[in-house]
């Protein structure tokens with residue numbers, strides 16, 4: 001156990017990030033369990049603690065008598081400096097034990113910009129960075145989360161990566177590690193890695209070799225031992241009604257990013273937006289039963305003392321039994337002062353009714369995500385929303401008393417022209433005009449947030465070359481010049497951050513060196529604008545003689561081997577290509593849960609089914 | 618309406634949480650315990666609870682007080698039992714009583730706080746320590762500059778010292794006992810007193826490693842000194 005110096009904690013900001021003891025946290029005696037797991041999200045406490053996946057795994061793993069699961073997050077820069085000065089290794093919040101004494105360290109990889117924090121945390125823990133340098137006394141380093149679907153840039157640092165949903169696969173992993181330990185760590189590290197590689201959904205990068213063509217493209221990725229599959233396919237939970245949920249989440253002392261109950265109504269989204277990686281990775285839609293959700297919500301209120309429930313799913317408004325669920329949640333929990341919130345709204349007036357229902361008293365702003373400014377562009381991305389839908393939704397909101405609207409967009413989408421970009425401004429002005437028409441006076445406030453589109457693996461746009469940073473900047477200026485109205489606030493993303501994210505999102509294994517170099521030169525917390533060091537990254541690319549443009553801005557041909565072709569989301573490449581072609585011709589694809597199957601390949605390939613209770617009623 | 622007053626602790630386990638976080642931890646515990654707590658009316662209803670005095674990050678206490686307004690009076694032992702099962706580590710209940718009639722707010726009546734400061738020594742000779750403390754105790758006035766985001770402010774410390782500071786030598790550390798008055802116009806924090814001792818009276822201690830513990834919070838006048846639950 002590590003002792004924490006008062007001088008250190010007195011000096012850092014928010015010391016409660018590092019001292020644990022939160023309600024519902026679980027402390028087990030390590031001598032009584034066979035496997036210990038440190039669960040991590042490589043970002044600061046407030047971000048890490050808000051991750052739903054880790055909450056679920058924490059509960060599932062701790063439910064097992066043979067396992068102790070604890071938490072560790074990235075210490076903020078002030079704390080890191082104190083720890084390094086005092087030689088305090090990275091430790092977990094439950095037992096204050098060094099992370100390197102655990103059997104497994106699991107990192108949730110949610111965004112590429114957290115990769116440098118992974119290296120930093122391993123280093124702080126005193127764990128060798130490269131999988132090849134670790135022996136059987138070192139923890140097994142596992143990655144999970146969306147980035148594992150192309151974790152090639154971090155492949156050299158991870159012992160294995162888990163594709164897809166963790167509930168069941170983590171249990172398989174624990175069982176494997178437990179029996180390996182009991183057998184005296186038979187065949188050492190390579191013994192356990194080989195047996196992990198045989199679990200469905202588990203990718204052990206060191207058991208695959210990558211070869212490259214002379215032009216720098218990937219030639220092939222092939223197993224270097226006979227026991228492992230050619231393609232690793234994601235895990236899915238067939239029936240979410242049958243797996244454990246995080247009904248006793250830890251209640252932090254600090255305000256965290258999502259400081260409320262998270263009720264996950266369903267997984268997946270079948271609307272089929274062509275830029276959306278999550279939409280592909282979490283297919284198909286699987287809903288929980290409304291009765292079960294109500295029961296879970298009540299349990300969570302009792303176990304946490306939170307008075308707010310957020311309905312968190314990729315597009316919560318799509319839940320087939322939503323109005324009834326909201327009614328019963330509000331009806332049963334109002335007594336206890338519990339409120340319900342909907343983080344994402346569909347762009348239609350039905351959603352406004354719901355939004356009105358849940359926020360009966362306070363009217364904070366409404367958020368919509370049209371994603372693109374012109375109808376043409378929205379058809380390219382298959383957003384399936386018309387100008388009229390938007391106008392109706394906003395009008396309904398103004399009639400219901402709202403006056404603040406936030407609109408989310410992307411720029412740099414495939415086939416985008418300046419006209420499409422300026423369409424964003426037109427839309428913002430249209431919203432102001434609608435308010436004036438309805439209320440007879442000015443007074444609406446519109447926030448326009450525009451991010452830079454990053455093409456992601458496993459999406460129809462994975463072949464598309466990202467805009468250059470200065471092209472993004474030009475478009476931002478173009479829009480800024482058009483948005484000169486005091487009622488409009490314009491926010492935009494840093495183009496250089498998106499460029500780096502773009503290079504890593506579609507990177508291959510060679511980027512591991514760049515990451516290492518950048519980290520050595522001080523990169524960490526890259527997702528935090530105040531710490532993002534663009535020059536350090538560009539220097540690292542130069543030193544390693546690797547061209548970031550090759551990864552970020554280059555268009556790919558359909559027949560190019562992608563660095564992630566051996567990692568499968570279940571959606572076929574043919575489907576993605578078809579969607580790309582339909583994007584170019586501005587053709588729409590329907591929602592497969594409501595209309596007909598668009599043959600993405602997930603359901604038959606993985607033996608799962610769309611579960612939509614509304615359609616069965 | 619019934620006002621339940623509790624005497625609770627802020628223990629080692631939660632030493633580094635802020636007063637605001639401590640208060641919301643209590644709120645959540647009250648919800649988990651299903652106490653019939655009252656809420657304010659209006660746009661953004663909040664739980665009707667109030668504390669005696671805020672405690673800084675890094676300070677523990679064996680004498681925190683909270684008033685909980687309840688919609689109905691339930692058995693005090695039962696309320697305590699339910700709450701006990703819902704409290705995070707570091708918060709214990711030491712006393713509980715319903716306040717009768719229209720009692721004034723805790724904040725308004727508490728006027729004395731006692732603290733123990735434990736801090737490692739930087740000198741071998743305890744005589745040096747005793748000297749600094751004696752000079753401080755004998756000084757007519759001690760001016761301390763409080764720096765906050767709002768700016769600098771000069772404060773005369775001695776007006777708030779209810780008693781001379783006393784000290785106990787520990788192994789390589791020293792423990793100071795402070796009695797500080799809380800007045801309607803202000804007070805001084807124990808850490809600030811230690812800061813003045815180090816800066817102006819050359820107290821040779823490792824101030825970075827100080828540990829502060831609140832030992833009592835009182836309503837005190839010429840005749841008697843009672844804790845808020847003894848009222």
Ligand code: SF4
Pocket residue numbers: 270283284285592593596597598599600601602603604610
């Ligand atoms: S296989 Fe068909 S129904 Fe299943 S997710 Fe894909 S498109 Fe939808």
